[in-house]
Amino acid sequence: MTEQEVLNNQFKTKIEIQDEKFNMFMNEMRDRDNQRHAEMSEIRQSLQSIQTSGRNQTIVTFLGIAAMVIAVLSK
Secondary structure, three states: OOOHHHHHHHHHHHHHHHHHHHHHHHHHHHHHHHHHHHHHHHHHHHHHHHHHHHHHHHHHHHHHHHHHHHHHHOO
C-alpha cells in the first residue's frame, strides 16, 4: 500500500470512531429526553389529580356551609 492509502485508511478509521461516538451520544440524549418526557407526564397527571381533589374539597365545603346556613335559617 502507498503512503496515501495508509493515511486514507487511518482517516476512515478515525471517522468511523467519531461517528460511533456521536451516535452513542445522540442515543443517550434521546434516552434522557424520553425520560424527561415521562417524568413531566407523571408530574402533569399528579397536578391534575391534586387540582381535581382541591375542586372536590371546595365543592364539599360550600355544600357544608350551605347546609349549615339552611339549618340555622330553618329554626
